[in-house]
Amino acid sequence: MFTIKEKRLLTDNICLMRVEAPRVAAAAQPGQFVIVRADETGERIPLTIADYDRSAGTVTIVTQTIGVSTRKICALNEGDSLADLAGPLGRPSEFVNMPSDELRKRRYLFVAGGVGTAPVYPQVRWLHEHGVEADVIIGAKTASLLIYTDEMHAVASNLYIATDDGSAGVKGLVTDVIRELIDVRGNRYDECVAIGPMIMMKFVALTTEPYGLKTTVSLNALMVDGTGMCGACRVSVGGKTLFTCIDGPEFDGHKVDFDEAMRRQAMFRDEERKANEKSHECNCFK
Amino acid sequence: MANKIPRVPVREQDPAVRATNFEEVCYGYDKEEAMLEASRCLNCKKPRCVEACPVNIRIPDFISRLVAGDVESAAAIIAEDSSLPSVCGRVCPQETQCEGACILGIKGEPVAIGKLERFVGDSKPGGSGTVPNGIVRNGHKVAVIGSGPSGLACASDLAKMGYEVKIFEALHEAGGVLVYGIPEFRLPKKAVVGREIDEVRRLGVEIETDVIAGRTVTVDSLMDDEGYEAVFIGSGAGLPRFMGIDGENLNGVFSANEFLTRANLMRAYDEHYDTPIYAGRKAVIVGGGNVAMDAVRTAKRLGAEAVIVYRRSEKELPARAEEVHHAKEEGIEFRMLTNPVRILGDENGRVRGIECVEMELGEPDESGRRSPIEKEGSNFEIECDVVIMALGTSPNPLIASATDGLETTRRGCIVADEYGATSREGVFAGGDAVTGAATVILAMGAGRKAAAAIDGYIRAKER
Structure with a gap:
């Protein structure tokens, strides 16, 4: 079970894996996530589903190495197995359950940042397959960190790229592109969906709010079980405490308390730093 | 007089030492201690302890076998009513159940029923033993959701009756609250919980982990697509x-x-x-x-x-x-x-x-x-x-919200009668998912009652 069928490095530190998980592939919908554990001593970490293939029975996950657990996952190769891949978890994106005639009248703007570009792809593809217009903005620090641009090109109505250093697309932030599309080009959107680093989602929400543009964000909170049991992923939305795993992961970006969410994401930073140092030491002596 | 013997103290790890480790606090009785403690039982004609036990284990009967040193018969008597003696001996609130009702407790200390149950459970030989071989398969499939106390009890009873049983567990390890909730120092995971679960597996029960009912599968997909004739929901209160x-x-x-x-x-x-x-x-x-x-x-x-x-x-x-x-x-x-x-x-x-x-x-x-x-x-x-x-x-709403026609209370508990039957035909439920957070022994009892009800339901349908 959970055998890695395909592995590709998308950048130096982002890897894509297509994993055998027929039950998850059969049930997955855009917007949902899985809990992955690399091996017996590994942590359970949530990863948004980047793609699924029902007939092949596979699920695609995209992981950026940021700590011990993500490094463990990316160290596995084709033919190896993950200890666990459980899901799909969370609620599907809202548009999945919208009546199709209503949906086809809508126009979406997706804003993808860094590794968050991966989970944007199945949403845009789903909309494309259902005849819905979706523009996509991908943001990254520099050209070599861009992922999924070809795939996105094939399904997006228009694709815009923004890099901090101008090495690809326009030089600037995704929020600059949003303003340009609305103010200069006069584009009108019914909904904006932003997935990426918490700080990017915060500023996208701040940018779209004056336009009254409904903005959905996908939160990557800390989790243990992912099924509603632990409450580690609690987030304040419109003053109410909700669980990212069962009430989300997608929320109204104009109501999320991002500062609290970012602070909570760093809950175990000291422990993670120690673990990182320890695992580096260990590798030196192996 | 038997009741003149003081309650046999149980050996424990030194508090100062154990407060720094995760090893089990209580070492339990050895055979000699267990036999001595067992000899304190008055073997009452109307045993109040049995009535006070949520699953009515025949307590004086198993204790009298212990007095004679016959651990195997004692185990067989407990097994009629409980499938998890090593667990319950450790985690049951005995002082409000069996031991709370013990006559000896009125003037002195009640019989240490919990510790005796634990001794019997722990003495079970691993490998072979109380598992009946030659179970005749009846060709009927039942799905059990959750591998906690109620699910394990329900699954093992059904397997003994010949059903093909599969447990679906959301987490990566079987055991439910016994694994995620109760700490190692109170309930050792490998030596006690793992052994009880191995026992259930040896009955032929299959356990599939990483399956979240309500998300990965639903009650309906299990019945319509995977051919399960009945489903037991023992998803706990998580x-x-x-x-x-x-x-x-x-x-x-x-x-x-x-x-x-x-x-x-x-x-x-x-x-x-x-x-x-x-x-x-x-x-x-x-x-x-x-x-x-x-x-x-x-x-x-x-x-x-x-x-x-x-x-x-x-x-x-x-x-x-x-x-x-x-x-x-x-x-x-x-x-x-x-x-x-x-x-x-x-x-x-x-x-x-x-x-x-x-x-x-x-x-x-x-x-x-x-x-x-x-x-x-x-x-x-x-x-x-x-x-x-x-x-x-409180109970996790995931399953109820994904199952049409499954009635729940205002507090999110699944509505079930005393045999576990829910508002949906062929769907049974028990344990904390029905009662809200309660005890291991009550959940286990509910699982066993539901197993009997599921057997009755499938037999009636066959006729």
Whole structure:
């Protein structure tokens, strides 16, 4: 079970894996996530589903190495197995359950940042397959960190790229592109969906709010079980405490308390730093 | 006279030592001690202990076999009513059940029924033994959701009757609350829980982990697409409650579920495992139940000064007496008649203390316990860097919300009759998913009743 069928490095530190998980592939919908554990001593970490293939029975996950657990996952190769891949978890994106005639009248703007570009792809593809217009903005620090641009090109109505250093697309932030599309080009959107680093989602929400543009964000909170049991992923939305795993992961970006969410994401930073140092030491002596 | 023998004390790890490790606190009886303790039983004509046992184990009968040193027969007698003696001997609240009803307890100490049950359970030979070989398969398939006490009990009874049973477990390890909730120092995972689960597997029960009912599969997909004729839902009560006070989302505030799941299921206390945990320098645990005791003693073992804050008095503590006793021995501070008002944070959003108010007891409420009332103006602060909320749990709504026609109560519990039948034909439920958070033994009893009802349902359908 959970055998890695395909592995590709998308950048130096982002890897894509297509994993055998027929039950998850059969049930997955855009917007949902899985809990992955690399091996017996590994942590359970949530990863948004980047793609699924029902007939092949596979699920695609995209992981950026940021700590011990993500490094463990990316160290596995084709033919190896993950200890666990459980899901799909969370609620599907809202548009999945919208009546199709209503949906086809809508126009979406997706804003993808860094590794968050991966989970944007199945949403845009789903909309494309259902005849819905979706523009996509991908943001990254520099050209070599861009992922999924070809795939996105094939399904997006228009694709815009923004890099901090101008090495690809326009030089600037995704929020600059949003303003340009609305103010200069006069584009009108019914909904904006932003997935990426918490700080990017915060500023996208701040940018779209004056336009009254409904903005959905996908939160990557800390989790243990992912099924509603632990409450580690609690987030304040419109003053109410909700669980990212069962009430989300997608929320109204104009109501999320991002500062609290970012602070909570760093809950175990000291422990993670120690673990990182320890695992580096260990590798030196192996 | 048998009852002149004092209750045989049970050997335990030294409190000062065990407060720094995760090994089991209680060593249990050896055979000699068990036989001596068993000899204290008066073998009452009308055994009140049996009536007080939620699954009516024939207690004097198994004890009388122990007196004779016949552990195997004792095990067979317990097995008629319980499939988890090693677990229940350790975690049942005996003082309010069997031992609370024991005649010897009126003037002296009751028979240590729990410790005797544990001895019998632990003495079971591994490998072969009480498992009946030559089970005749009847060709009918039943799905069980959840591998906690109710699911395991239901599955093993059905397997013994010849059903093809598969358990679907959401987490990566089987055992439910026995694995994620109850700590290693109270219920060893490999030696006790693992062994009981192996036993269930040896009956032919298959366990598939990483399957979240309501998401990965549904009750309907199991019945319509995978050919299960009946489904038992034993999904437990996993949803943590919070108080709704200010500061609960500060860094350093955990649900007891999260704290214990990190320590137990994820083994975060063991440096070989990757999952992080911290108990801080001083941890305040809010609540007075078994989960609160488990959390406070875990925090202590992780090196924190650990305090219980409970709004009623010690008499009302819902935890097992033994856990409270053990916690005190280990140096846990108990602050009774104290209720949190808000949690205080520093400039970085980390917990720096908890503001509490003193309470006094008023008139009894609907639970029969005297309800606590705030003493106005008695607010004070306890300095701490971790707060753990152990306020009880409610059933996870995931399955009910994904199953059309499955009736639930206002509190999210699945509605089931005393045999486990729900509002959906062929769908049965039991344990905490039905009752709300209760005990292992009640869940196990509900699983066994439902197994009998499922058998009746499938037989009736066949006719």
